[in-house]
Amino acid sequence: MRKEVLISGFGGQGVILASVILGRAATVYEGLYAVQTQSYGPESRGGASRAEVVISDEPIDYPKALRPDYAIFFSQEAYQKYLSQLKEGATLILEKDLIPHRNEEVEKKLKLKVYALPLTEIAEETTGLSLTMNILTLGLFVALTKIVSRKAIEKAVLDAVPKGTEQINLKALYKGFELGEKALKEEL
């Protein structure tokens, strides 16, 4: 099992942190192998941000994502740049409000499973803080893909977030789980 995850958006949306938490959940708490890499530019806020996590049950040779099985896009730029790189049948999570222009032709051609939600708005409604959007999305991602257990991602979130923000982040994570469950139920 080798699964490639691509997360991309603006700097400041927590793209890198989300990827680190996912990698940590997979390795430290699930006993899987994972490699997290990030494109590393001079931008810290506002610029394009891209991170990859490759997860496998055996040692990972080539450490980069070539054809992502899963993708999370938080910006129009990310969507446009990377949509066509996704593997056929890939699962795609979109920040709906930030990606107004969709390419249905490519989405259809690649048979993507797309979950488009106003993630930032839901995060703000749930915790009062829009910046918990990345953690909420991780919850959604794990509930949809089951790539790691909920327990594992929860522990990894608690390892990574600043002291004093645990409860608020868990709230966002649980909301993500809930959204994922709901989406899966609707498919049935």
Added chain:
Amino acid sequence: MRYPFPVGKSDFIQGDEAIARAAILAGCRFYAGYPITPASEIFEAMALYMPLVDGVSIQMEDELASIAAIIGASWVGAKAMTATSGPGFSLMMENLGYAIMTETPIVVVDVQRSGPSTGQPTLAAQGDVMQAIWGTHGDHSLIVLTPATVQEAFDMTIRAFNLAEKYRTPVILLTDAEVGHMRERVNIPNPEDIELVYRKLPANEEEAKYPFGDIHGDLIPPMPIFGKGYRTYVTGLTHDEKGRPKTVDAEIHHKLIERIVNKIEKNKKDIIDYETFELDDAEVAIVSYGIVARSAIRAVKMLRGEGIKAGLLKLNVVWPFDFEMIEKIAEQVHAIYVPEMNLGQLYHLVKEGANGKARVELIPKIGGEVHTPQEIVKAVKRCEKCI
């Protein structure tokens, strides 16, 4: 002893961070450096950890001073390290030679980025291989290790200190921006399970008189520590066994440099480390090191899937170099491919080793991206067709 990071368990960290933690566990208690992408995280970690383990981490005015400081620290008995990238590594070349000439155990980490000059600061390369081996002037030898994973970056940092102490020599940990910045699981052992080597000290006053002589017949002189009761003279000038400058005597120069080279060369078997993958029945070999070796493993699997009997030799040490092993492989296969993130460096050593017994082809790539497995496969197939 309490460590400022978890030990005896696994963690998900960057290669640079793994190098810093491994250095602390190897007993490094003096770090001097100057920040530079993509090696700065090593310095950041050292600045954080060193005060908590009664060590010293100091920012110097530049890289010349950084390596000078760790050479000094080593002579007062500390295990010492610095880390840098291409531009800083170039500045270290003069004192790297001094460390070789004075047989000072130090560890220098070079997290390679694209050059020459300031090049592509955030992107990986393997352009410093020849510089790591031959960058400082004069006849010499040293040890160069090349990790491909974050776990290897950890393990090889500990090994770098052990080899430096054992052979009284500088050791280069030659990694790159990709390994330095990527995060992977690292199993950090309990400190009591880590085997550590300490330099040989003079047993008595008589031995201390010959800090540069082969008094034990193993080519490695005991190293008197400053402030421990012995008078020692240390110089970069050609010196006799007692350390006194003798700059016009050909015989003394020859004896000294021959021993410095031979203490590495004659212990090759102990120092060299490599892994093979599907090499036993291979008809085509790939020789690779560092991050590119990971693409090469996948390329071998893909080539085998297409009916080409490929195998991999992954070098964990690129100097000293086992020319004889390459010749043996060359006798077995009809072609050896060397994918490198440069325009051909280790390739030349492989070609020399192959000694005309197999075709040696370079698969170069520059610009900051690691070869994809497909690129290696394509290059191999293209050449296999042209036979």
